[in-house]
Amino acid sequence: MRADAKRNYDRIVEVARMAFRERGYDTSLDQIAKDAGVGPGTLYRHFPTRDDLIDAVMKAWVDHVEETTDKALTHEGGPREVLLNWFEEYVRLISVHKGGPAKITGAMGDEASPIRSKCQVLQSAGGRVLDRLREEDAVRDDVTPLEVARLVGGIAAVADQSGLEPAAVRPMLEVVADGLMK
Amino acid sequence: MRADAKRNYDRIVEVARMAFRERGYDTSLDQIAKDAGVGPGTLYRHFPTRDDLIDAVMKAWVDHVEETTDKALTHEGGPREVLLNWFEEYVRLISVHKGGPAKITGAMGDEASPIRSKCQVLQSAGGRVLDRLREEDAVRDDVTPLEVARLVGGIAAVADQSGLEPAAVRPMLEVVADGLMK
DNA sequence: CGACAATACGGAGACTATCTCCGTTTAGCA
DNA sequence: TGCTAAACGGAGATAGTCTCCGTATTGTCG
Structure with a gap:
């Protein structure tokens, strides 16, 4: 895994952890991507489904x-x-x-x-x-x-x-x- | 309540009953409206929120x-x-x-x-x-x-x-x- | 019976979220 | 330093929610 990929992956998981804790599992994924400073495409490449992201968290x-x-x-x-x-x-x-x-x-x-x-x-x-x-x-x-x-x-x-x-x-x-x- | 209003109200509730049973409470309300042969406006006037419709059902x-x-x-x-x-x-x-x-x-x-x-x-x-x-x-x-x-x-x-x-x-x-x- | 006021209708469209495609950028190696 | 595979990210397609408002219908009253 490339360094920039890992960086983004980790940031997304970290932001998602907070988001899930505060707003529940049905919170907007595009918003999580935005908060993590990446495009939605990046998030969905790493985590094709919502459950994949939950799993990582x-x-x-x-x-x-x-x-x-x-x-x-x-x-x-x-x-x-x-x-x-x-x-x-x-x-x-x-x-x-x-x-x-x-x-x-x-x-x-x-x-x-x-x-x-x-x-x-x-x-x-x-x-x-x-x-x-x-x-x-x-x-x-x-x-x-x-x-x-x-x-x-x-x-x-x-x-x-x-x-x-x-x-x-x-x-x-x-x-x-x-x-x-x- | 006007006769046409009651007619539509009843049809919506009936269609919603089936829809909820088969597809769950998170099914599309616009689709229920369509299946009942009314516009979304009519559905949302009778039932401002999803829960109001559930309540009626x-x-x-x-x-x-x-x-x-x-x-x-x-x-x-x-x-x-x-x-x-x-x-x-x-x-x-x-x-x-x-x-x-x-x-x-x-x-x-x-x-x-x-x-x-x-x-x-x-x-x-x-x-x-x-x-x-x-x-x-x-x-x-x-x-x-x-x-x-x-x-x-x-x-x-x-x-x-x-x-x-x-x-x-x-x-x-x-x-x-x-x-x-x- | 006919006209009118009140009521109801319903679709266009604004808004939001999901998810994809693909042109652009960048990391890491030779 | 230059190349290529990998990663990026935003534009946009799709779908659901909900509102606004011009149009149509009802039922009543003269």
Whole structure:
């Protein structure tokens, strides 16, 4: 990749990150190009579709998911607390951008989605937490990680769209957690 | 209202109903106007915003909600079955149009939403079911009808966006139901 | 019945966003 | 330094939203 290409690529991703965070995933791409100081052609060459740009913005975020999961696994307290803590972290993780929860949860299980790899990272992260709790025989085992991701993702999507405070989300996560406990 | 105005109004609503069902709430309004045989001006005079049109389309649907709730209340079986049955009906009710679950659940608790009255109908319907189950002391009482609506609505939104079969939705509803039982 | 005022109609067009094409510019190598 | 492949970016095609306003229709009243 040529130096000027990389420069522009990085600038676009950086501008897009801010734009998505502040204005949501449906913000104007031409505006992002303008803010990044490039023409729309440049943006669309690097990122043929909106999802390709979203995917690029999420690259750095993946490391953060791994790290957060590790922390959640060492969380003190009983199984219910570990699960709830993970749920809260999960909601926070997928809510970094406006529209993120709906986007990510909607793409889950979709083989063809450009952000598929990100969803898999999340899903396996959740799987690790569930496995750990199942070792303790604390969580029912007729529910898949995908279903759990959808349950919590659904709550996050609603919270995101309705602009709910974390305190308002908590009771709903508790219902799901209780429903999952043995 | 003049006779010709009513004629056009009704045609627009009818065409919109089909369009929303088939192509989702983000389908072109100009196209709906064209299909209804009117100019865009006519559509936008009757329905200044997209939500106003959605609201009109939902008018008839309200009766259906009441009716469905009555049936759910007389459902045979234990409390868990009654609750699950209601959840499934609820999901079906808000999924009549593509994008409906997200739209309706997102508007819940929003005082200014044009479809606010529809949400309240749904919420009070859910409240009736919960009240009935609480009489039997079957359901925990630290959860509000609004929270339950958001939990189930979140699942419906995810299912709608991912195109899930009812059979795939059921286990998730079970988790929420179990989490709500005492 | 005929005329008129109020009401409704609908299309042209302004505005905004998406996305492409292609002539121009530039980086990096020989 | 000069060449070529790569990258740039803006003009413009396409499509959706929404408004304005001249035209047409309705229904009433004399």
